[in-house]
Amino acid sequence: MPFLPYYDHIDPGQGGSSMVIPELPRPVLDRPQVFxxxxxHEDFPSYEHWFQHRFEAHPYRRPLLVLGSREVNTPRFVVTTTLKPKQIQAINAEICRLDGQTISPATLAHRLATAKSGFFKVELVGAEGKLKVEYEISIEIATTEHASLVEQEFARLYTSGGVSVTSISGFIQATAGARTAQRYVDGLAAYLYGLLAKDQRGGTILSQEQGRARFNEAHQALAEIDRPLATVVAGIVSFQLNAFSKNEGLVAVPRLRVAMRWFDSVRKTGLLGAIEECDSTLAPTAHVPLDSSTDEVLTWMGLSPSKISALTRQIEKRMQQDDWLPEDRIKAKVLLASIYESEGAITKAAQVARGFRHDPVFGRLAERLISDKKDSADE
Ligand SMILES: [Zn+2]
Structure with a gap:
């Protein structure tokens, strides 16, 4: 079973004790550089710039709770990362209530920022009493001790050699004591079940389609958890679902980062540039299980141009294979088109492009390749 290596500043072998890799920035530091x-869709270098722009450039009348850089638009919201009081803002609210009690916005921010767990009813009233918004905020911030325990148990999947329905049950049981990290456990377990379903192995009874739903659940739970493993797994799911714009915070996992950025640039520009090389001299400290098609796509992308060219028949076979999900077949097609274009085989590249002309992610690339072919035929 394939595993994707990554750098973790927690060494799972050391009983959860923290070990910072000196040569690398802590992966979490890479996270919110852009708001x-x-x-x-304009980008801002700081939270303050973003916040000022958001409510000055786009006036908004309704009361709104803003937690970090998230505008809370759902009646229920789960907070899994620690926020500072200044990152908790009640917009357009003349009255703030917390569990039925009227308090000042500053007190509301302070109360929510200092709670580690619990369930809170927040009510914001604005527009001279005409508009009222209610939220149920659940705060579930894992303690370092509990999060480390979860990561330690997750690492056992690598040392024991694989994932199966049985080993996932074992992981869930072993982490039952990590009370504050249950959302972390749920997210990781959903990812693992999704993996088995995608590959149809390990005793799964889920279909590939049900597996996709598990991946979505995993992403939802893990994207908000500020731990390297959570970020890596959320990144893998984004890659699986061809959501390449979600590529922040992946310094811990260089192979995935290079691949995400390449596909993201192809998607945005319609151009097929060279794939960056991963130059990492340090040995990764952790491993996360991977589905076989993602592993194969990442392996292709790590090869030199001549080596990947030798694999055209293999890639062609994969892009027609029924047990490969549509998202992975598209990635194979884009890579094949890229190989053909780099070899100057414009007709072949255009032929492949017809196969993903209507893809919402790579439509622009397809149109470009098809029209390049037409232009070359006119000459
Ligand atoms: Zn804007």
Whole structure:
């Protein structure tokens, strides 16, 4: 069974004790360098810039709770990372209530920021009492001790050599004591079940389609958890689902980072540049289980141009294979088109491109390759 190596500043072999890899920045530091406006997609270098822009450029009337860089638009919301009081803002709220009690916005921010766990009812009233928004905020911040225990148990899947329905049950049982990290456990378990379903192995009874639903659950739970393993797994799921724009915070996992960025640039520009090389001299300290098609795509992308060219028949076979999910077949097609284009085989590249012309992610690339072929035929 394939595993994807990554760097973890927690050494699972040391009983959860923290070990910082000196040559590498802590993966978490790579995380929120850019704050993107959800309305106009403009990027901002700091939280303050983003916040100011968000409510000055796009006026908003309704009361709104903003937690970190998230606008809470759902009646239920789970907080899994520690926030500072200044990152908790009640917008357009003349009255704030916490569990029925009227308090100041500053007190609301302080109360939510200092709670490690618990369930809170937040009510914001604005527009001279005409608009009211209610939230149920669940705070589930894992203690370091509990999160480390989860990671330690997860690492056993590598040392024991594989994932099966039985080993996932074992993981869930072994982490039952990590009370504050249950969402972390749920997310990782959903990922593992999704993996077995995708590969149809390890005693799974789920279909590939049910596996996809598990991956979505895993992403939802893990994307908000500020731990390297959670970030890596959420990144893998984004790659599996061809959501290449979600590529922040992946310094811990260089192979995936290179692949995500390459596909993201192809998606945005419609151009097939060279694939960056991963130059890492340090040996990775941890491993996360991977489905076989993601492993194969990442392996291709790590090869030199001549070596990947020798694999065209293999890639062609994969892109027609029924047990490969549509997202993975598309990735194979894009890579094959890239090989053909780099060899100057424009007709062949255009032929492959017809196969993903209507793909919402790579439509732009397909159109470009098809029209390049037409232009060359006109000459
Ligand atoms: Zn904006």
């Amino acid at each position: 993107t406006c959800s309305l106009c």
